[in-house]
Amino acid sequence: MQSSRHVVVPPQSGRSMRVGRGDLIRIIDPKGQQVSDLWAFSTGEKLDWLSTSQTRDITERLFPKPGDHFYSAAGKVMLTLIEDGSPGPHDMLYPACDSALYERAGLPNHPNCRDNLMKALAAEGIDLPFAPDPVDLFQNSLPQPDGTLVVEASINPPGGYVTLRAEQDLLLVVTACSVDHHPTNGDACTEIEVEITPAA
Amino acid sequence: MQSSRHVVVPPQSGRSMRVGRGDLIRIIDPKGQQVSDLWAFSTGEKLDWLSTSQTRDITERLFPKPGDHFYSAAGKVMLTLIEDGSPGPHDMLYPACDSALYERAGLPNHPNCRDNLMKALAAEGIDLPFAPDPVDLFQNSLPQPDGTLVVEASINPPGGYVTLRAEQDLLLVVTACSVDHHPTNGDACTEIEVEITPAA
Numbered sequence: 429m430q431s432s433r434h435v436v437v438p439p440q441s442g443r444s445m446r447v448g449r450g451d452l453i454r455i456i457d458p459k460g461q462q463v464s465d466l467w468a469f470s471t472g473e474k475l476d477w478l479s480t481s482q483t484r485d486i487t488e489r490l491f492p493k494p495g496d497h498f499y500s501a502a503g504k505v506m507l508t509l510i511e512d513g514s515p516g517p518h519d520m521l522y523p524a525c526d527s528a529l530y531e532r533a534g535l536p537n538h539p540n541c542r543d544n545l546m547k548a549l550a551a552e553g554i555d556l557p558f559a560p561d562p563v564d565l566f567q568n569s570l571p572q573p574d575g576t577l578v579v580e581a582s583i584n585p586p587g588g589y590v591t592l593r594a595e596q597d598l599l600l601v602v603t604a605c606s607v608d609h610h611p612t613n614g615d616a617c618t619e620i621e622v623e624i625t626p627a628a
Numbered sequence: 629m630q631s632s633r634h635v636v637v638p639p640q641s642g643r644s645m646r647v648g649r650g651d652l653i654r655i656i657d658p659k660g661q662q663v664s665d666l667w668a669f670s671t672g673e674k675l676d677w678l679s680t681s682q683t684r685d686i687t688e689r690l691f692p693k694p695g696d697h698f699y700s701a702a703g704k705v706m707l708t709l710i711e712d713g714s715p716g717p718h719d720m721l722y723p724a725c726d727s728a729l730y731e732r733a734g735l736p737n738h739p740n741c742r743d744n745l746m747k748a749l750a751a752e753g754i755d756l757p758f759a760p761d762p763v764d765l766f767q768n769s770l771p772q773p774d775g776t777l778v779v780e781a782s783i784n785p786p787g788g789y790v791t792l793r794a795e796q797d798l799l800l801v802v803t804a805c806s807v808d809h810h811p812t813n814g815d816a817c818t819e820i821e822v823e824i825t826p827a828a
Contacts, residue, residue: 481680481723481761486732490721490775501758503728521690521721523681528703532686557757558701561681573773575690 430626435602437464437620442544442603444552447594450627452510455602457566458621460586461614463605465524465541465562468498468506468598471554476500478507480520480561490571491517497595498563505595514588519564521577525607526559539606548601564605565590567612581611630826635802637664637820642744642803644752647794650827652710655802657766658821660786661814663805665724665741665762668698668706668798671754676700678707680720680761690771691717697795698763705795714788719764721777725807726759739806748801764805765790767812781811 437443442465447453455464468478479501484490486499498507512518524545530538542559549556566584571577604620607613637643642665647653655664668678679701684690686699698707712718724745730738742759749756766784771777804820807813 475757479723481721484777485722485729488777490771490777501723503726503732521681522685523679523701526703529685532703557675571690571771575770577684577688577690 432626433624435622435624437602437604437622439604439617439619440539440606442541442548442601443622444548444599444601445622445624446597446599447624448597448627449594451594452625453592453594453600454589454623454625455565455592456587456589456621456623457514457584458586459618460584460588461566461582462584462618462620463567463582463607463613464565464620465545465603465605466565467545467560467562467601469554469601470500470504470506470596471599475554475556476502476504477560478563480563484520491520492563501560506598508593508595509590510593511591514566514584514590517568517570518590519567519569521571522564522567522569522579523561524559525605533609535609541603541605544603544606545601552599579610579612581614632826633824635822635824637802637804637822639804639817639819640739640806642741642748642801643822644748644799644801645822645824646797646799647824648797648827649794651794652825653792653794653800654789654823654825655765655792656787656789656821656823657714657784658786659818660784660788661766661782662784662818662820663767663782663807663813664765664820665745665803665805666765667745667760667762667801669754669801670700670704670706670796671799675754675756676702676704677760678763680763684720691720692763701760706798708793708795709790710793711791714766714784714790717768717770718790719767719769721771722764722767722769722779723761724759725805733809735809741803741805744803744806745801752799779810779812781814
């Protein structure tokens with residue numbers, strides 16, 4: 429039997445990891461209030477990727493709940509949210525933070541999830557001409573009744589986690605979100621941990 | 629003075645059109661209840677496109693209102709919603725309808741907005757490896773308070789329209805949505821009309 433793998437994603441960075449169909453992936457926020465952007469790619473004959481808009485359309489929900497699948501741009505099942513060991517919510521409405529966002533805030537050359545995604549993909553030999561929108565785990569940005577959107581500080585406690593099951597062989601990219609000029613990640617950018625348990 | 633251009637987008641099809649900075653674009657639903665998917669691309673040195681997720685993030689709103697800009701993947705202003713001559717709403721949460729959606733509904737080889745986008749781009753010599761999410765004009769799919777999403781029949785009356793101003797030179801693609809197995813477009817798929825008035 430294969431043992432579990434443990435990946436640490438340092439603050440304001442990203443890591444890629446290959447997982448096999450049936451593997452369980454636990455994404456843990458050890459210190460709390462830390463948003464983690466999640467992407468999934470199938471790298472077979474035709475590159476495909478987790479699509480938040482397809483997931484919203486097919487699940488008919490803005491935000492995921494246990495038992496829900498995450499779907500790809502081609503409408504394939506990629507992941508299932510098996511367990512939510514956090515109070516949520518998990519955002520599926522925002523793009524990754526990127527250099528343009530920090531430039532608008534007067535912070536040029538700031539670490540950002542988009543660059544961290546692209547670096548992780550480049551290390552895997554994948555040249556993607558755009559950044560798919562991520563699932564923003566632990567991000568507290570529920571829309572208001574009037575349709576306005578505000579990102580509040582995450583309410584995830586230390587050790588809050590989600591567990592996902594891979595429904596295909598996948599390349600995952602996980603970041604620890606870089607926002608440090610806004611309450612998104614609480615008072616500090618901290619690390620994210622990932623535990624991968626092979627299919628029994 | 630240049631005269632206005634008039635483009636008819638037949639039912640279940642798409643058309644591309646080049647517009648210049650400052651041009652006014654009126655998208656009209658002559659028969660009512662017809663959803664129209666809208667994409668915008670800048671085709672300069674670096675291809676860029678209207679991004680609904682960047683637009684949600686920067687405007688801090690789920691849905692556009694008059695005066696709001698539509699932003700690109702790179703965070704640039706592409707279009708402004710000048711006038712809303714319709715009751716709305718205009719969706720910014722759904723992907724384009726695609727072959728996978730119709731296959732799930734038991735309707736293989738059905739016309740769809742994604743293919744209509746890709747055909748329109750190919751005719752312009754643009755080979756895009758993915759379909760950006762469109763603005764779904766006149767689509768009645770407001771989220772419910774519990775976060776569930778349902779597409780209801782459009783409430784747009786005959787002649788309902790929106791007027792946009794191009795804030796860059798742009799390639800627009802406009803479709804008349806192909807859904808005919810669900811109430812989205814009322815009882816029938818009908819045409820969309822576009823009037824382009826050059827900048828004064």
